[in-house]
Amino acid sequence: MKIKKILVANRGEIALRVLKTAKEMGIKVVTVFAEDDKNLPHALFADESYPLGSGALSETYLNKSKLVDIAKRCGADAIHPGYGFLSENADFASMVESNGLIFIGPTAASIILMGDKIGSKNALEKINIPMIPGYHGDDQSEENLAIQAKKIGFPVLIKASAGGGGKGMRIVHQESELLESIRGAKSEALKSFSNDKVLIERYVINPRHIEVQLMSDTHGKHLHFFERECSIQRRYQKVIEETPAPNLSDELRLKICETAVQISSGINYRGAGTIEFILAPDGKFYFLEMNTRLQVEHPVTEMVTGSDLVKCQILVAQGDHLPFLQSDIKQKGQAIECRIYAEDPDNNFMPTIGKIDSIGVPTLRDVRLDCGFLDGTEVGVNYDPMLAKLVVWGEKREIAISKTIHSLDEVLFLGVKTNRDYLKRILGHKDFIAGHTHTHFIPDHKEELGPKELSHADLSALIAAVSFSQNKKNHLSSNTQNLSNPWTTLSGFRN
Secondary structure (H helix, E strand, O other), X not given: OOOOEEEEOOOHHHHHHHHHHHHHOOXXXXXXXEHHHOOXXXXXXXXXXXXXXXXXXXXXXXXXXXXXXXXXXXXXXXXXXXXXXXOXXXXXXXXXXXXXXXXXXXXXXXXXXXXXXXXXXXXXXXXXXXXXXXXXXXXXXXXXXXHHHHHHOOOEEEEEOOOOOOOOEEEEOOHHHHHHHHHHHHHHHHHHHOOOOEEEEEOOOOOEEEEEEEEEOOOOOEEEEEEEEEEEEEOOEEEEEEEOOOOOOHHHHHHHHHHHHHHHHHOOOOEEEEEEEEEOOOOOEXXXXXXXXXXXXXXXXXXXXXXXXXXXXXXXXXXXXXXXOHHHOOOOOEEEEEEEEOEEHHHOOEEOOEEOOEXXXXXXXXEEEEEOOOOOOEEOOOOOOEEEEEEEEEOOHHHHHHHHHHHHOOOOOEOOOOOHHHHHHHHOOHXXXXXXXXXXXXXXXXXXXXXXXXXXXXXXXXXXXHHHHHHHHHHHHOOOOOOOOHHHOHHHOXX
């Protein structure tokens, strides 16, 4: 069945991302918006857009019944969940399909299997996927967990089976910390996921976080789009991603990617997915988890492979064959993605709010700003603080780094404090430039990544940017056109 109309059950830049590809494919797009999002681009630029009302997320973007009802009323064939929200909710996937709609994502069974860290490990052990030594059995008594931790050897990592984002996770360096950490992890897991089951793994010191982009159709074709380096993290949340991963031999790269395909094939997966691995300093790699959705960082893969992953998702969802072979997918150049957050890194990363006076526009070639805001829109505290993703391609890694730093100076997001300067500090750090990254890069270099006094050049650039923004605002205020018309505000948005 050819999809003719898609409802995007999400908001912001990912809703716009899906909208862009669908329109290029000749597919109508329907978006939804909560009351506080009514002036954002995703609510303005779709073929149709429907209000979700106001209130808690459970009443808006997480209201499964309301989303399905809107899709049916507007005549949509399919629902794309984006990432976050309901993208890995098996009940929602089932509800969509039981109502005669296409879910642009994996099957509910795959979401359930790979969403359970213990269940997924049990399944993948059967197909000989390398696992971090650990315990993920059914006996969850404190006594047994303590015994298993001692067998593994300290340090160990306690993780919630149903968890994510660092919730229900504890690093235990010595036996005296063990029982308190088990209780803390279980309590947090129960509160966050209504499931207190945990697993214990050997804690790998200074690992790298390498993930592989996958795409599988319904005709038995399972392909990888190479790897991404995601080691620059803060509190288990990714900050900067890149591909190809630096300082990785072609032999190891291929082995990691082929293992990811083995997983996808072994569970008969469908659609876009990402396999995450831990790469130890000794060169051994281990399965970490699978994300059964499109990732925030998918644009870097698109930059180096020339692929449109959203288009691939849609083709798979409507039952088509993926129109290429593994040998057709190549990496070219280097791509880096920076997540621009409304937060103050120099004040313990506290979230910030305010009105965006001017976003700014990247001027260099092969630079992409995926942003869900416009000049003049408000940033609140009801959603994730990510404002945009700056994605940069260069022929070589050093060129990509240089272009990224330059482009961060062009997307100012004036009016709201962001982490732009902090991102520049990371990109300019000698160890990052050398490709010596690991998951503790940020805490290990905390002092070096701290605030620096602005140079005269930086101050001059900032003054010029503020002056430009003010002149732009004065020009717009004297324009007699209706400013609520989205086409008069497109200069602040680039996807």
